[in-house]
């Protein structure tokens with residue numbers, strides 16, 4: 636149900652808005668993370684509100700966008716960001732590659748969102764049973780380089796495999812968590828714009844792992860002041 640005159644607003648069954656809309660979206664990293672967590676809870680419990688997916692919202696954001704979170708996620712078809720966080724048009728700036736591997740184009744896209752669009756939160760989103768991490772592990776174990784550009788994906792995951800070895804982590808999902816944390820750190824190391832925005836408190840980075848069967852996200856890494864919204868983000872930093 637939509638309200639004429641309030642483009643983009645889409646109350647849930649209880650009449651409360653499902654979340655901020657338009658220019659009034661979350662402005663701080665903490666608010667943005669809280670919004671994502673609330674949307675994921677709705678998704679997990681089977682009570683999604685599908686906010687900001689109507690014609691009113693489409694019209695409201697046609698002339699500009701202010702997404703409140705950047706999602707750097709795995710391309711896995713079961714990890715659709717707007718679905719698992721129960722959001723809609725104009726909410727999330729999404730970059731996805733196999734195994735959330737990060738190259739120059741990904742970093743440039745993230746920098747565009749945080750510097751031009753003013754997005755306050757960057758989420759690295761991995762998941763259990765990640766095929767890209769598994770493929771990298773197999774290629775590394777057998778010493779075989781995959782054909783074509785697949786090698787670039789494997790090469791980007793190898794540092795996480797080494798770190799898992801050093802930490803004595805051998806199970807795939809444990810390696811995935813390390814790869815998520817490694818991706819957060821690699822982005823901060825390689826992007827001055829991102830590191831600067833985090834240092835200035837304008838932005839935070841959080842690493843999350845999604846469980847394919849349960850549908851829930853869990854925080855496994857973070858940088859920036861997110862303590863108020865998610866103590867795990869600070870603890871994992």
Ligand SMILES: [Zn+2]
Pocket residue numbers: 709710711733734735762764765766767768
């Ligand atoms: Zn994956």
